[in-house]
Amino acid sequence: MPVMTYLDAIRQGIWEEMERDPSVFLLGEDIGAYGGAFKVTAGMLEKFGAERVIDTPISESAIVGAAVGAALMGMRPVAEMQFMDFISCGFDQIVNMAAKIHYRWGAKVPLVIRGPAGAGVHGGPFHSQSNEMWFVHTPGLKVVVPATAYDAKGLIKAAIRDDNPVLYFEHKFLYRRIKDDVPEEDYTVAIGQARIAREGSDLTLITYGAMVWAALEAADTLAKEGVSVEVVDLRSLLPYDEQTVLASVRKTNKVLLLHEDTRTGGMAGELAALIAETSFEDLDGPIVRVTAPDTPVPFSPPLEEYFLPNAQKVAEAARKLAAY
């Protein structure tokens, strides 16, 4: 199996879907001749032509709205946000137009909104956000957050084939830092299915996105200390995989929830509620959260480092919980 970067996996996934299905097309700012700010769409204009790789004005609301219109017409638009931070400018079209059409009058709205999210590259408060929760809290949307190249490709394909609006969060820190095996044959990763990234028996660490790597590193550290950590990579946040989460909790009886996103109202809360409601008897300790604090993402490297969770912080929390 070829080894491939996270970025190339996304790119290849889109490419193959474009080849497979003529109703798939791309729209976004600077995605054509320039190939996108991070070059995810590099070469696509040349390959698929200006009718299917469409550079747009700086109009995020129109990007989403137009994607909805095209989707209603039977197309499968894949819209890029140059940075996921700018999704707030197209927010209304996503949560009110795209998310609710099927419920209201039954039309399909198959579209994907994708782009780079997350911190770790000193992008400052406006190029580093983790904005997934606004959408996880909006019924009618699906939200996916791949952590590996394999999942990046499998999920972009699943997202493009899905008949609902899907938000696809790429983590810009992983783009060129992560490489793994990506099969040559066509495959998808089902939306809504988590992955056990590492098996363990003492404690379950549930996370997603770039933090999967911090979790795995922490699990390594703890393994050396004799603590066996199971790492669950959610992969999809909406819908999320309750079964896999609860099965792991039943197995380890202790839960640590981790995300890069800020704390209050974050995904960890949702998971805590699920677990505390349905697996109360299985718990042998408090449900612990490790998250970013409740501030914007600061720019300067020492601040950003302090702000972000990492393997050390996770290991420390896990150690305490394991000893509970």
Added chain:
Amino acid sequence: MPVMTYLDAIRQGIWEEMERDPSVFLLGEDIGAYGGAFKVTAGMLEKFGAERVIDTPISESAIVGAAVGAALMGMRPVAEMQFMDFISCGFDQIVNMAAKIHYRWGAKVPLVIRGPAGAGVHGGPFHSQSNEMWFVHTPGLKVVVPATAYDAKGLIKAAIRDDNPVLYFEHKFLYRRIKDDVPEEDYTVAIGQARIAREGSDLTLITYGAMVWAALEAADTLAKEGVSVEVVDLRSLLPYDEQTVLASVRKTNKVLLLHEDTRTGGMAGELAALIAETSFEDLDGPIVRVTAPDTPVPFSPPLEEYFLPNAQKVAEAARKLAAY
């Protein structure tokens, strides 16, 4: 003490702040001559003049942005969203401009965004939303949700005097349905402080907004059955009152979380995480959620009724939990 509707209490609170502080002014659609879609600002144009009660074009993003600009200049704008549903059109200015300025360069942004939210009046998917969580998940904002006339007045005054951007969610179902004692003298209700709406010892029911009334009704029912329910009215969602919540949990050892908002990613998750993390030892049963399901708010009365939590549904869940 005069008895007053929830709506009049808001109106009086704004009125008094306008009288007290010349830097307070209002902006929004149809708030002047018309007095606002729900008449919250009725009479204000006549009293305070067109310089301080400003009808705007239909431009929610500019309403918020202009409020930020005026706030930076030392004013205290109070912006109305005709329905809180339309806040999605001004979303970007709230979460990126207003919320982050103080953190980024230290300037004060004292502004209030207020308007009618919530369901129960057959408004359909676009006039019934509970959109508080998008903002609860945005550091830099404050979010308040009064349930009584007393709190409505006290919180609007506190919001106007606060030096941060505050989102003030009025529940349109309560506007003319709720009446209670409102002191004549000046008072505020501190942002971030919950209220014990009813004392009890067997079970804690935590909620906010219109659901406080469903909770109280359910508590009445259960009292007759010998179950003593403590009802915590959060009043503020960001920051929220961890102390009061945890003290009540320590006392009753059982928790039921209730909100009108949809389930996944809702406030109940945040509370569950807090409690499961810090009060694990105090819990004698699962943390139970009663919420709206994960769909848009449907229009037709039987659908809306099915969608919304109510006293019966709460009582049923509480009964089970009490028996756990």
Added chain:
Amino acid sequence: MLYYLKLTRAAEERIERVLYRQGKIVGGVYVGRGQEAIAVGAAIQLVEGDVVLPSHRDFAAFVIRGFTLKEIFCNWMGRANGPTRGRDNTLHLGDMGRGVIPIISHLGDTCPVACGVAMALKQRGEGRVALVHFGEGTTSRGDVHEAMNWAAVMKLPVIFICNNNAYAYSTPTEKQYAVKDLAVRGAAYGMPGAKVDGNDVLAVYSAVAEAIRLARAGRGPSFLECRTFRMTGHSAHDMAEYVPDKLFAEWQEKDPIGLLERKLLSSRILTRERIHEIEKTIEKEIDDAVAFADSSPMPEGPTALEDAYCGPKCGWEKTSLVPSPSSVVRNN
């Protein structure tokens, strides 16, 4: 066209002044009294494959595109067999088979959607167009701007029709924009912009015809400002006390139905008798539809949980009223 004008007037009168007061319609009620000519003059020239995105006051667009009165009344009355199964209210009715995309309440949001529709239409190359209506108050929203600019840049077959009825809720035009004619906005985006007498259905017809001709020929979007007047409150609970009586009186003279009637009578295309017949047919159609809707079941509570997503459990095939996808376009 007179048929559609009168049908709109009568049906909306039933909704606003009868059913609403009887409590049979709950929630918001918005009608297009006085401005019916715009939707009629525009929608009537659309052909199969064209798509219309009406505003909240463009009742006729739905009927012309083939929505039956039964469907429409069932929806207004929140019935299980309405096109939204009771999930959404008013004229929030859509059906891609009949080329109708309904508004959401968030004003202006359909303008970018129209652009996306037009992108697909343009790619197909069959000369089809998208036609989107919005109020003059709505032009203040950023989405309208993004869409008009976008359509001009991409030379899309979109016709932007501003139903300028002089008020946005209580807000008069001078608090909404600072130009005399919104029509000038066309030039600011690089598309034709024209001011049209929105009460004259024939004037609307020919202005839209020209815009459609350009669009079908691949010459891009147009903007039409149709001047009219909202001859009622913003919604059924609004008495419109902020509108000077004088204005109502003035515009009453220019009523689009009266205007067309006088033309048809004086040119002897129709007789008074024939008009009365039309009126009677209409009353009958409305009576039937209302009776049908009134005896239709309300939705079952648990159906509220269905269909948030499109998937195998999707319940839309259960909706009984939706006819086969071909659009039924009646002309008159």
Added chain:
Amino acid sequence: MLYYLKLTRAAEERIERVLYRQGKIVGGVYVGRGQEAIAVGAAIQLVEGDVVLPSHRDFAAFVIRGFTLKEIFCNWMGRANGPTRGRDNTLHLGDMGRGVIPIISHLGDTCPVACGVAMALKQRGEGRVALVHFGEGTTSRGDVHEAMNWAAVMKLPVIFICNNNAYAYSTPTEKQYAVKDLAVRGAAYGMPGAKVDGNDVLAVYSAVAEAIRLARAGRGPSFLECRTFRMTGHSAHDMAEYVPDKLFAEWQEKDPIGLLERKLLSSRILTRERIHEIEKTIEKEIDDAVAFADSSPMPEGPTALEDAYCGPKCGWEKTSLVPSPSSVVRNN
């Protein structure tokens, strides 16, 4: 003015071509090479009490309004004593005492903010103005539209300046808008709109002067489209291969600094020697500021937790570099 032009050029050269490559500036780097005349010609005529909202390429606006080079370099380099305490990057520097509101990355968002500033200024009635810059690509955002319309309706003292540098990242103007001159947008909102040679600092000066005169006189907003060219990539990592070499060559001829230098020399206002002196002073100022910033401490991690809210625990008084609130406006 030559001083500010040259200072901008030299300081940004240091940032883009030295410090960035040395890894002393991390994250995004945007400069205004070739378009310095706009910020200089505009900001230089503001007086105390006016407020400027620069774009990401208006370096000079900050210096003219009294930000020191030390503050600016400290911020670029993420130092604890910069005006954002390391929280935000690039030119995201603000200080109400000096009448500067910085952009956020979300393009166009400062336009509505400028309207709010102008509402406050208008209420005070002291004839002060707000001046907001944005790129031509930014005009496609809904917020710019909402703001321009709003300012026109309320007759606010706002000057909208579009820095039209022919590209928005890789996107040329013909993919951004479909008109020849964006200046026509003024008329679409009911405000004066003018096209200005953005490379001629004197032309900018007089066009802005006229707009300011109108605004101070209570005659509302203006829109100026200043034509220029981005003589570099979009940001430091962008090689701008999508820009034809020919265009760079063409615009090199029209370089704003060369243009002003030639004028000043031929009219004998300045000598070559004097210009060299200015250049030397500037190099020295920049060297000092960079040295200062380089030896300034990085922020302590835990300070990341402070100041999300304004309250008793607010830490801003600790920032050492911010001078007393009066604005230091140097003219040349």
